[in-house]
Amino acid sequence: MDPKAAGPKLVSMKRSNVRASLPSPHRDDYPYGVALRLENEELDKLGMKGMPEVGSKFEVIAEAKVTGSNESKNDEGPSDRGLTLQITGLALKRTFGA
Numbered sequence: 001m002d003p004k005a006a007g008p009k010l011v012s013m014k015r016s017n018v019r020a021s022l023p024s025p026h027r028d029d030y031p032y033g034v035a036l037r038l039e040n041e042e043l044d045k046l047g048m049k050g051m052p053e054v055g056s057k058f059e060v061i062a063e064a065k066v067t068g069s070n071e072s073k074n075d076e077g078p079s080d081r082g083l084t085l086q087i088t089g090l091a092l093k094r095t096f097g098a
Contacts, residue, residue, distance in 0.1 A: 036087075037059070046092055056094065063089035 013034045038046070050069030052058075 004039040042090075046090065050094075052094070058095040059095050061093065062087050 013031065014029050015031060064085035064087045066083065067086045068082070069077050071081045073079040
């Protein structure tokens with residue numbers, strides 16, 4: 001059995017077209033909280049010797065601990081929800097042809 005088939009479906013985190021009308025320097029295709037920045041120590045732990053080309057794609061396998069959870073309800077519309085995850089384990093697998 002293909003392990004990917006048994007796992008959860010990937011969902012795009014790309015922002016909706018609401019922000020697409022903003023000028024390019026003010027437009028982020030993805031929200032702030034979905035980026036990972038890995039520096040020397042983390043890259044060494046992951047066994048990365050050389051740096052990949054910008055635009056390369058990786059499969060990210062991670063374990064995370066919930067460190068914050070909140071929901072704020074109001075009478076003017078849908079509730080605002082937030083979830084804070086601390087990544088506690090990480091693996092990267094380069095994907096080819098993507």
